[in-house]
Amino acid sequence: MKFEGTQSYVATDDLKVAVNAAVTLERPLLVKGEPGTGKTELARQVAQALGLRMIEWNIKSTTKAQQGLYEYDAVSRLRDSQLGDERVHDVRNYIKRGKLWEAFDSDDKVVLLIDEIDKADIEFPNDLLQELDRMEFFVYETGETIRARQRPIVIITSNNEKELPDAFLRRCFFHYIRFPDHDTMRAIVEVHHPGLKEQLLTTALTQFYELRDTPGLKKKPSTSEVLDWLKLLLAEDLDAEDLRRDGKNALPKLHGALLKNEQDVHLFERLAFMARSQR
Template identity: 75%
Template sequence: MQFQGTDQYVATDDLKMAVNAAIALQRPLLIKGEPGTGKTLLAEQVAEALGKPLLAWHIKSTTKAQQGLYEYDAVSRLRDSQLGADGVEDVSNYIKKGKLWEAFAADEQVVLLIDEIDKADIEFPNDLLQELDRMEFFVYETGETVRAAKRPIVIITSNNEKELPDAFLRRCFFHYINFPDAQTMMKIVDVHFPDIKQELVSEALEIFFDLRKVPGLKKKPSTSELIDWLKLLLADDIPDDVLRNRDTKKAIPPLYGALVKNEADVQLLERLAFMNRRER
């Protein structure tokens, strides 16, 4: 069982090697990289390429590790007991299974995505150490132990908002997705826009990478933002010579709102353009 990428996802040799190594070692694959470099999409494409179901657990700042296992609704049980409802004696009626329980209980091997783990509290990864290591956990309310019927392929993403604990890192296979170079980016664009004019792509990529090189930029445009920008350029039927012969006195490229995401960066680009005009 080898991941070799898909028609919709351009995976580098290093990334394919990392996915296959994590599967062989039966360890979670921890993926880091800039936002917009395809970390979440990777899990979807691994599931599609290997013909496995995908279970996605998207982490928020309020998410607790216990929610990935199960949640016991004691309040509802108490209310139902006061109302004399049927089934109150069966505590399992008030247990909501989490994504890890679903993955462990699945009849076939699944791909489990734990997305943006660094959004949660710092203790969140530590609270999942034993469950991800042993692939089992104990349900105190029912007295049962839930074990993985088929060990899931676990892919964990992080945007580096918080440092992850060493004990957690030791249990993972790690890969950092480097930002694509121009050649790889061209392949990614071809996947999304197979019929796009290469002249337009060439000019757009030059502007895009020049923008990323601007010193002091708070938010560099990402791959997903480049795709959005190209989609707008095509929708507005902007000819490639508009990009090639663009007025350098203008601060920012056409339809810049797809690339530049805050007013500080807009003001920075305007200042740079003003200085460029002064020098001329």
């Protein structure tokens, strides 16, 4: 069971090493990187490449670790007891299984994605330490211990919005997805937009990296955003000549796909104004 990438996902050598190391060690793979660099998609592609089912747990700011194990609906049970419902005699009727329980209960090996773990409360990772380490948890309402039938491949993503506890990090294999260089980006573009004209691709990527490297930019555009931008350029049938910018406008064509806040738009407008003033 070895991950070598897929036809629809460009995985660098160091990323493939990280995935396979985590699988060998049977430890969660913690993947960090800028938003839009393919962290979530990595889990889907690992599942596809290895022929495994994927279970996805999307974390929100209100998500609690217990929800990944199970939730006991005591209110519904109380209501049913008042109504004389026969279901009330079996507590299992009021237990909702979480994503970890689903992964642990699978007869076959699965890929479990815990997506954007840094969105949750700071205690969230600590609350899952033992469960992810031992691959088991106790259900107090039924008195049973749920153990993983097949140890899942656990992939955890983080956008670095907050620091994760050291005890949690110690149990993970870590990989940071660096932003793609020009050659890697060309390979990614070829997967999504095959056969793009060389001159258009060169001009577009040159403008894209110049934009990313602009000092003072609040939000740098990501891989997913440059792919959207190229899709728009193709839809509008623009060529390299159409992308040329004059001194009146420092903004690239269809810049709304790349710049996502007014501060960055105003930054380029000021740069254009300064360039005109210096003439």
